[in-house]
Amino acid sequence: MGKVTGFLEYGRLEEGYAPVEARVKHYKEFVIGLSADQAKVQGARCMDCGTPFCNSGCPVNNIIPDFNDLVYRGDWRNAITVLHSTNNFPEFTGRICPAPCEAACVLNVNDDAVGIKSIEHAIIDRAWEEGWVEPQPPKALTGKKVAVVGSGPAGMAAAQQLVRAGHDVTLFEKNDRVGGLLRYGIPDFKMEKSHIDRRVEQMKAEGLKVRTGVLVAGDKGLGDGSKVTNWAKDTVSPEQLKAEFDAIVLTGGAEQSRDLPVPGRDLDGIHFAMEFLPQQNKVNAGDKLKGQLRADGKHVIVIGGGDTGSDCVGTSNRHGAASVTQFELLPQPPEQEDRPLTWPYWPIKLRTSSSHEEGCTREFAIATKEFIGEKGRVTGLKTVRLEWQGGKMTEVPGSEQTLKADLVLLAMGFVSPVATVLDAFGVDKDNRGNARASTDASGGYKTNVDKVFAAGDIRRGQSLVVWAIREGRQAARAVDEYLMGSSSLPR
Structure with missing residues (x-):
């Protein structure tokens, strides 16, 4: 694949970024992609390695050596055909996937991986x-009707595959626009929403029906006190869907944010990341919001060291925060992974995002003991340093400290789907609160409820966009088999 000696002749070339001082003044994407010639050189580095571990390292099993080789040879038209054969939305994964395929690249054993992403x-x-990206309407219709509930990447993938199989598919979304966390969780500077919009237009041209602003739930809705983003204007009950559709696919997200129940949690100025990030995306889309959460001139502390926390950092910098500090419970990982020990698996190493580079103090092995405030509003945090021994966390005596904070953003991940959606359908849950639905051949993403399937984060828990696409595609095949007895959709 590629050039036989390419990996010996060429080094890895990273995509570029616009300068920090320019990009923090707007919410547009700032990645400078590879030119055609640069991409050809990167494709040349792909080795004829015999066993391409990148394929299995990729959750959707992209046929990576093939499209690398096609780019090297300048056959871009066939390269997109190969890429689309396993991935409905490479413009999403090409921007926000962490690229586990690159960790599994054989060249990564003792050199820099091929720049697959x-x-x-x-x-x-x-x-x-x-x-070259054109609608692919079905050649024949089946007369079967399918409802897909949730329009994130899993729902979009399932809906597109089912439409192409000839089914009459309606995609339901509780918010005012399609995309789920792609729309209201991922900042625009990482992925502009025009990428979602043009895919939706393609899917509509293929025959998909889209209903936004519709909440699918029982009488209790989302429940009192829920922090889940929800701009629904209408509701539809599970009973209505069961009566109207031949199959229902639940593809909502794992939207229940992990909380931090320490003293002072009820102070004003402490918010979940998913209260903060969606508001900015709505403003970017031209919506008018009253009382938007903003970081202007504030000392911001982000609790949680993952991607969502990084997104809060980048958004706070664009607001003009006075300072941004990000907390992580775990100790600082090494800057370079132990490749012989971890390859081909995802390694633990220090990862510095573009948002970190824009301005952020990172604190590792630190825990919040208490929120402190004045007149009902947060003014700081009491913290303690941590030691990790044998996988157990202990506090370091005498390491207590108080840090100033005007805005605290909780970005510690998501614990489960919103329970009321699953409860409304009567779907059994696993011990983590996710929909119980097996992915093996006998299970086929079916829940315990007749003709109700589940895929994506609502089934597997918080995960990556690429896993959501995989589950949506596989669930579509399972639904097609359920409706028709067999399926030609790829699994």
Whole structure:
């Protein structure tokens, strides 16, 4: 694959970024993608390695050596055909996937991995520019009706596959626009929402029906005190869907944020990340919001060291925060992974995002003991340093400290789907609160409720966009088999 000696001749070339001082003044994407010639050189680095571990490292099993080779040979049209054969939305994964395929790259054993993600990004961007991404309406209709509840990447993938199989599919979304966390969780500077919009237009041209602003739930709705983003204007009951559709696929997210129940949690100025991030995305889309949560001139502390926390950092910097500090419970990982020990698996190492580079103090092995405040509003945090021994966390005596904070953002991950949605359908849950639905051949993403399936984060818990796409595609095949007895959709 690629050039036989390419990995010996060429080094890895990373995508570029616009300068920090320029990009923090707006919410547009700032990644500078590879040129055609640069992508060709990266494709040349792909080895004829015999067993391409990148394929299995990728949750959707992208046929990576093939499209690398096609880019190297300048056959971009066939490269997008190969890429689309396993991935409905490479413009999403090419921007926000952490690229486990690159960790599994054979070249990564003792050198820098092939820049697979950057090649994928280049392929799909060129495909859109050339007009190669076209609607693929079905050749025949089945007469079967399917409801897909939740329009994140899992729901979008399931809906597109089922429409192409000839089914009459309606995609339901409780918010005012399609996309789920892609729309209201991922900042625009990481992925502009025009990418979602043009996919939705393609899917509508294929025959998909879309209903936004519709909450699918029982009488209790989302429950009192829920912090889940919800701009629904209408409701539909599970009973209505069961009566109207031949199959229902639940593809909502794991939206219940992990809380931090320490003294002072009820002070004003302490918010979940998913209260903060969606508001900015709505403003970017031109919506008018009253009382938007903003970080202007504030000392911001982000609790949680993952991608959602990083997104809060980047958004706070664009607001003009006085300072931004990010907390992580775990100790600081090494800057370089132990490749012989971890390859081909996802390694633990220090990862510095573009948002960190824009301005952020990172604190590791630190815990919040108490929120403190004045007149009902947070003014600071009491913290303690941690030691980790044998996988157990202990507090370091005498390490207590008080840090100033005007705004605290909780970005510690998500614990489960919103229970009321599953309860309304009567779906059994596992011990983590996710929909119980097996993915093996006999289970086929079916829940305990007749003709109700579940896929994506609502089934597997908080995960990656690429896993959501995989589950949506596989669930679509399972639904097609359930309705028709067999399926030609890829699994």
